[in-house]
Amino acid sequence: MASRRVVPGWLRRCLRAGLVLTLASAVLCALCGGALLALTPKVSDAEQRVRALDAERGISALAVPTPPKVAEALVATEDSRFWHNPGIDPLGVARAVVVWLEGRGGDGGGATLEQQLAKMLYTNGGRTRTDQVEQVALSLKLAHDYPKSEILQMYLSVAYFGHGFYGLDAAARGYFGTTPNRLTWPQAALLAGLVQAPSLYDPLHDPHLARERRAEVLGRLVAVGDLPSAQARAYAAGPLGVAP
Numbered sequence: 511m512a513s514r515r516v517v518p519g520w521l522r523r524c525l526r527a528g529l530v531l532t533l534a535s536a537v538l539c540a541l542c543g544g545a546l547l548a549l550t551p552k553v554s555d556a557e558q559r560v561r562a563l564d565a566e567r568g569i570s571a572l573a574v575p576t577p578p579k580v581a582e583a584l585v586a587t588e589d590s591r592f593w594h595n596p597g598i599d600p601l602g603v604a605r606a607v608v609v610w611l612e613g614r615g616g617d618g619g620g621a622t623l624e625q626q627l628a629k630m631l632y633t634n635g636g637r638t639r640t641d642q643v644e645q646v647a648l649s650l651k652l653a654h655d656y657p658k659s660e661i662l663q664m665y666l667s668v669a670y671f672g673h674g675f676y677g678l679d680a681a682a683r684g685y686f687g688t689t690p691n692r693l694t695w696p697q698a699a700l701l702a703g704l705v706q707a708p709s710l711y712d713p714l715h716d717p718h719l720a721r722e723r724r725a726e727v728l729g730r731l732v733a734v735g736d737l738p739s740a741q742a743r744a745y746a747a748g749p750l751g752v753a754p
Contacts (some may be wrong), residue, residue: 583701597650625646681704
């Protein structure tokens with residue numbers, strides 16, 4: 511008869527302490543999360559805020575459904591788990607926490623489209639730790655209150671694409687002289703790549719970086735299965751085609 515293996519007392523104590531600490535952390539996070547949700551504003555006025563921002567900038571909000579090419583390029587590049595996440599990406603939040611603990615700037619590249627929309631609508635583009643925590647709570651509310659299609663529509667109505675072009679309609683007309691629903695894959699990829707850093711990837715001032723960024727977006731479309739690789743390579747080799 512095999513003898514039972516005895517777990518050392520020190521190991522049992524460590525496991526017990528770890529379990530208690532984990533449970534305590536979970537309770538604390540739940541309490542803080544609930545308080546944060548209660549302290550942050552409601553998001554029932556999100557559409558109203560979009561219209562107000564667009565009116566302030568003298569542009570028309572995107573009143574039609576988001577063109578599929580633009581939606582797929584944006585999601586593949588900025589938030590690949592957008593359709594299934596609850597407004598935040600747990601992996602992205604974990605990366606952000608690591609960045610904070612290490613004392614580095616930024617959010618670790620983990621902001622979902624809801625978090626980016628909350629940043630534009632509710633925290634005036636704020637990048638402080640307090641702003642980022644508030645954006646997490648607001649993004650959960652946005653995902654709860656609005657369908658994903660409306661989140662995309664609002665995002666693309668207020669996003670900045672450079673050269674004074676706020677919103678997808680202005681960007682499509684300004685860069686390509688066309689409407690959003692007529693954008694080609696290369697054009698949609700270029701615009702989706704601009705929202706991260708419009709000045710850095712400016713296709714008029716730095717076409718080389720703009721082409722690299724467009725190729726990156728096309729690569730992401732291949733990676734998520736939205737575009738065949740041969741087609742993406744052909745698009746990446748073509749001209750930018752932006753208006754001078």
